[in-house]
Amino acid sequence: MFKKVLFFALLSLSSSALALDIMVDPGHGGVDSGTTHLGVKEKELVLKVAGYLNTLLKEDPQFKTNFTRTTDQHISLKSRVQKAEAARADLFISLHANSNPDSRVRGTELYFQNSLPPDEESLIIADQENRSEAGYEGLGLIATTSPSKKSDISAIIGDLNRQYRAKSSLKMTQFLSDGWKQSKILSKASIKQAPFYVVSKTTMPSVLIEVGFLTHPEEAKKLTGPKYQQEIAQKIYKALTHYKEMMDKIGDQALQ
Ligand SMILES: [Zn+2]
Numbered sequence: 001m002f003k004k005v006l007f008f009a010l011l012s013l014s015s016s017a018l019a020l021d022i023m024v025d026p027g028h029g030g031v032d033s034g035t036t037h038l039g040v041k042e043k044e045l046v047l048k049v050a051g052y053l054n055t056l057l058k059e060d061p062q063f064k065t066n067f068t069r070t071t072d073q074h075i076s077l078k079s080r081v082q083k084a085e086a087a088r089a090d091l092f093i094s095l096h097a098n099s100n101p102d103s104r105v106r107g108t109e110l111y112f113q114n115s116l117p118p119d120e121e122s123l124i125i126a127d128q129e130n131r132s133e134a135g136y137e138g139l140g141l142i143a144t145t146s147p148s149k150k151s152d153i154s155a156i157i158g159d160l161n162r163q164y165r166a167k168s169s170l171k172m173t174q175f176l177s178d179g180w181k182q183s184k185i186l187s188k189a190s191i192k193q194a195p196f197y198v199v200s201k202t203t204m205p206s207v208l209i210e211v212g213f214l215t216h217p218e219e220a221k222k223l224t225g226p227k228y229q230q231e232i233a234q235k236i237y238k239a240l241t242h243y244k245e246m247m248d249k250i251g252d253q254a255l256q
Contacts, residue, residue, distance in 0.1 A: 018062075018248070019061065019062055019063055019064040020062060020063050020064070020090050020091060020240070020243070020244045020247065021063075021064045021065075021066070021087060021088060021089045021090045021091070022057070022063055022064070022065045022066070022089060022090065022091050022092075022093060022240065023065075023066050023067070023068065023083065023084040023087055023089035023091070023092045023093070023204075024050050024053060024054070024065060024066070024067050024068070024093050024095070025067070025068040025069075025080050025084070025092060025093065025094040025095065025198060026043070026046040026047045026049070026050040026067065026068065026069055026095050027042065027043070027046050027094060027095055027096040027097075027129070028042055028043035028046070028096075029043050029047070029069050029071075029072055029073050029074050029075060030043075030072060030073045030074025030075075031074050032074055034046075034096065034097065035097055035098065035099040035214050035215075036214075037099060037214040037215050037220060038214075038217075038220065040214050040220055040223070040224055042096065042097040042214065043072065044072070045097050045211070045214075045223060045224065045229075046095040046096060046097060046211070047069070047070075047071075047072070048226075048229050049095055049211060049229050049232050049233055049236075050067060050070075050095055051070075052226075052229055052230050052232075052233035052234075053065075053233040053236055053237060054067070055233070056233060056234065056237040057237065057240070060237075060241075062241070062244050063240065063244070066083070066087045066089065068080045068083050068084070077130070077197040077198055077201075078201075080094075080198055081197075081198060081201045081202050084202050084204065084206075085202070085203065089202075089204050090204055090205070090247075091168075091172065091204060091205050091206070091207075091240075091243065092198065092199070092202045092204055092205070092206035092207075093172075093206070093207055093208075093209065093236065094196070094198045094199065094206070094207070094208040094209070095208075095209055095211065096129060096208060096209065096210050096211070097210065097211050097212060097213075097214050097223065098125070098210040098211075098212065098213045098214065098215075099128075099213060099214055099215045100213055100215050100216075101215075102215075103215050103216055103217065104216065105213055105215070105216060106187055106188075106212065106213050106216040106218070106219045107187045107188045107189065107190060107212065107213070107219075108180055108186065108187055108188070108189035108190070108209065108210065108211055108212055109125075109189070109190055109192050109209075109210040110173040110176050110177060110189055110190070110191050110192065110207060110208075110209055110210075111126075111173070111191075111192050111193060111194050111196060111199060111207060111208040111209075111210070112166070112169035112170045112172065112173040112191065112193060112199070112206075112207050113165050113166055113169040113199045113200065113202070113205065113206045113207070122192050122193060122194035123194060123195070125194055125210070126194035126195050126196045126197075129196055129197075130196065130197045161203070164205075165203070165204065165205050165206070168205035169199070169205040169206055169207055170191075171243065171246060172205060172207050172239060172243050173191045173207050174191070175238075175239035175240075175242040175243055176189065176207070176209065176235065176236065176239040177189050177190075177191055178239070178242075179235035179236075179238045179239050180235060182235075183231060183235060185222070185227070185228060185231055186228070186231055186232065186235065187212055187219055187222075194208075196208050209236070211223065211232055
């Protein structure tokens with residue numbers, strides 16, 4: 001009897017150890033509404049998507065999910081990163097909505113953590129998102145010195161970690177992109193890179209999803225509907241299952 005109990009205790013321990021720890025980060029909140037257009041607030045939209053995502057994830061023992069916020073509260077970018085680090089999350093997913101002075105611009109943008117120089121347009125978007133944070137002084141704060149110039153072991157490990165994070169992050173955006181392509185109702189998604197504070201500062205693989213443009217009248221209308229929000233959550237969930245499957249099957253080998 002004792003052996004049987006012990007066996008199940010070990011089994012549940014090992015299965016919980018294998019669960020993928022995810023930190024979901026609905027952007028903005030509280031005094032920071034994010035992008036607001038025609039009465040639609042980014043902070044509310046991303047919280048709804050996060051809620052639908054939670055409904056899917058909490059039913060699946062493969063995942064252990066935490067949220068940087070579940071209510072309309074203001075949380076600093078620094079504290080979002082700290083929450084992910086404290087939870088020792090395996091993956092960080094930040095949810096945002098976009099705006100553009102040109103109301104014709106539409107679509108989902110998937111940003112992954114990378115050390116390559118980002119294109120100019122992405123720099124501007126990242127700067128807008130980061131600027132919503134009080135005390136943020138521009139992109140200069142994010143720039144890091146290249147560790148490859150150092151010759152010690154910690155620098156080499158740092159480089160390997162950076163490569164692992166970049167490759168894993170890119171894989172996740174590719175799974176998301178595949179899901180978006182398969183969807184009949186979601187807008188076109190493109191993979192981009194930009195030095196967003198949260199994806200740059202987290203030590204685990206991380207992606208930032210700009211779900212769509214609130215400044216595009218048609219897209220904004222769709223984004224506010226529960227059907228579209230649920231579809232976004234569904235595709236994120238699907239991408240997470242592919243990501244988990246990849247990690248289980250081939251682990252780090254797949255990323256070499
Ligand atoms: Zn945002």
